[in-house]
Amino acid sequence: MKKLLIITHVIHGKNQKYFGYAPYVREMNIWTKYVQEVLVIAPLQAAAKSTIDLEYYHQNLAFKKIESINFQTFGTTFKSLLKLPKIFNIIFREMKSADHIHLRCPGNIGLLGCIVQIFFPSKQKSAKYAGNWDPKSKQPLSYKVQKWILSNTYLTRNMTVLVYGDWPNQSRNIKPFFTASYFEVDKVEIETKLLHNEIKFLFVGSLTLGKRPLYAVKIVGELQKRGKNVCLDIYGEGQQRNILEQYIATHQIPQIKLHGNQEENTIRNAYKNAHLLILPYESEAWPKVVAEAMFWKCLPIVSSVSCVPYMLDFGRRGVLLQLQVDIDVAEILKIMDNDDSYNVIVTGGMLWSQKFTLDLFEEEVKKVLKV
Numbered sequence: 164m165k166k167l168l169i170i171t172h173v174i175h176g177k178n179q180k181y182f183g184y185a186p187y188v189r190e191m192n193i194w195t196k197y198v199q200e201v202l203v204i205a206p207l208q209a210a211a212k213s214t215i216d217l218e219y220y221h222q223n224l225a226f227k228k229i230e231s232i233n234f235q236t237f238g239t240t241f242k243s244l245l246k247l248p249k250i251f252n253i254i255f256r257e258m259k260s261a262d263h264i265h266l267r268c269p270g271n272i273g274l275l276g277c278i279v280q281i282f283f284p285s286k287q288k289s290a291k292y293a294g295n296w297d298p299k300s301k302q303p304l305s306y307k308v309q310k311w312i313l314s315n316t317y318l319t320r321n322m323t324v325l326v327y328g329d330w331p332n333q334s335r336n337i338k339p340f341f342t343a344s345y346f347e348v349d350k351v352e353i354e355t356k357l358l359h360n361e362i363k364f365l366f367v368g369s370l371t372l373g374k375r376p377l378y379a380v381k382i383v384g385e386l387q388k389r390g391k392n393v394c395l396d397i398y399g400e401g402q403q404r405n406i407l408e409q410y411i412a413t414h415q416i417p418q419i420k421l422h423g424n425q426e427e428n429t430i431r432n433a434y435k436n437a438h439l440l441i442l443p444y445e446s447e448a449w450p451k452v453v454a455e456a457m458f459w460k461c462l463p464i465v466s467s468v469s470c471v472p473y474m475l476d477f478g479r480r481g482v483l484l485q486l487q488v489d490i491d492v493a494e495i496l497k498i499m500d501n502d503d504s505y506n507v508i509v510t511g512g513m514l515w516s517q518k519f520t521l522d523l524f525e526e527e528v529k530k531v532l533k534v
Contacts, residue, residue, distance in 0.1 A: 185217035191219065
């Protein structure tokens with residue numbers, strides 16, 4: 164295949180090479196292995212590459228900058244509406260010359276891509292819907308519109324839509340998919356983890372209201388009140404950091420540490436050393452960190468949203484949070500008080516997670532690209 168066009172809302176930067184959020188770019192580096200040319204249409208800003216960013220590897224990659232748009236306030240809506248004709252024109256023009264069109268959804272730029280692709284019914288296309296595809300979930304109107312367009316095989320032709328989860332009553336172009344972080348060669352023998360001494364909890368993710376890091380802190384604080392020898396390491400940054408620091412100081416919980424954003428190897432070692440991952444997310448499609456933790460025998464304790472019940476085999480590979488402290492603490496204590504049960508659960512989780520490697524991901528991508 165000659166030219167792959169990628170349309171995404173992900174904000175990029177540039178040093179010698181273009182870079183972006185590592186989990187997204189890591190996936191795209193696999194997609195781009197099988198094409199001669201790559202063109203990325205996305206927002207671009209002047210920013211230094213951070214520990215959670217990754218560069219594109221492709222040697223023949225071009226970039227077409229567009230403005231970010233959002234419709235959260237009257238002011239930003241007015242400005243975004245003025246930008247739409249130019250963005251629409253750029254996407255339309257570049258779709259004409261592409262051999263394969265790949266949309267990253269959901270997002271406002273993804274929505275524009277969904278609309279413009281209608282005018283190219285014969286082009287080979289794919290879309291990765293990285294949000295919650297659950298038909299029963301509450302979502303913004305723009306997300307619902309994207310899902311409707313992508314599912315409508317009259318408007319959306321010759322496209323494979325990759326979604327997290329296997330949901331009933333879907334159109335024929337919807338394909339259950341997954342994401343991955345590790346290769347087959349990353350599989351190593353993991354020592355049995357014992358719960359006799361300090362029990363290590365882990366939170367990995369952005370410190371935002373929707374990720375509910377404060378709830379994770381409250382759970383660990385309650386376990387300490389009940390005499391348990393526990394600690395919590397928090398990896399990530401966000402607007403909730405000051406709130407967490409204040410809560411930890413006020414309630415005198417020095418065993419809870421905030422480490423900020425860290426490189427992939429640091430997070431990998433954290434999984435290996437931790438006993439339990441706690442993620443009280445409000446909404447998530449396929450939480451990559453859940454699969455990552457399970458890969459390293461770290462038991463996940465997660466909100467019951469979207470694909471999570473399936474990932475945790477409805478509670479047999481981890482704990483599904485009820486988001487009521489007393490109830491959740493009681494369930495966690497059952498796990499903490501039984502070494503044998505804990506190790507049966509984490510071994511089952513590891514075996515399941517290690518099926519979804521980047522090697523398998525690459526084989527599935529090749530099928531979508533038809534190479």
